[in-house]
Amino acid sequence: MRKLNEICGAVREKRPLIHCITNPISINQCANAILAAGARPIMAEHPAEVKEITETADALMLNLGSITDARMQSMEISLRAAKEKEIPVVLDAVGAACSALRREFAARLLEIAVPTVIKGNYSEIYALYRTAYRSAGVDADSALTEDEVREAADGLARKYHATVLASAKTDIITDGTRYALIRNGTPQLAAVTGTGCMLGSLCGVYLAVCPGPEAATAACAVLGACGQLAETPKGSGTFMVNLLDALSTASGTQLEELMNVEEIK
């Protein structure tokens, strides 16, 4: 993979526009993560304007958290626009393991156009592949093993010819032939809401300058390393502030030194 320092520098030079259609719980965190990485967020979601906005973007991020009819309609319109203009897309399948509506909608989106990166936590990626699987809530099911999720991620990547990112303590990235296991991060990332959504937003940022596998790896390494820099005994509030500080101030070389990636062919 290209050096993380170079990828981070390419984003800061290009200042790509990232169109996000996402849930209101973490929308502010996502916009700030995109800005901190050196890109420009636009969080437009009205069905009547999203086509025009997607067409001007360098990447599109679709997040199924707290889904509504209006956002479902907008996501279909934007995905079609991105396909037409060959704009890279990341689909963050939030809640796919706990809701038939979201699983069916994700399947519909995958029929319209296959996103460059299909992302979710372990449960969400497992549910997209093993469609009979169910789990409660938006957090990952701790009973799922890394091996089970690797197999599902691999199957999904081969089925759709896409990059798949399954997040947890060890993030798994595969295009169906190569794997990257990213062992950055801190349990504090799982103790605040919306860090998975920030990860999806960062995937959008790096997709504007890199192909799927590199973009997903860069996003995991950057968020994980910044999580490590942000660790604090004070609690979740201070951690979130520290995380945004780290995302906006850590240098590419500092992140590259902290990056813990195992690449497997």
Ligand SMILES: Nc1ncnc2c1ncn2[C@@H]1O[C@H](COP(=O)(O)OP(=O)(O)OP(=O)(O)O)[C@@H](O)[C@H]1O
């Ligand atoms: N125990 C852990 N140790 C290290 N890093 C972790 C741990 N748990 C999660 N992370 C990191 O936190 C980030 C978010 O991943 P996670 O799988 O928690 O997302 P999520 O469940 O979709 O989150 P949310 O629904 O709150 O947005 C990833 O970069 C992941 O590597």
Ligand SMILES: Cc1ncsc1CCO
């Ligand atoms: C808690 C929650 N519910 C829907 S989206 C979201 C943010 C993290 O996925």
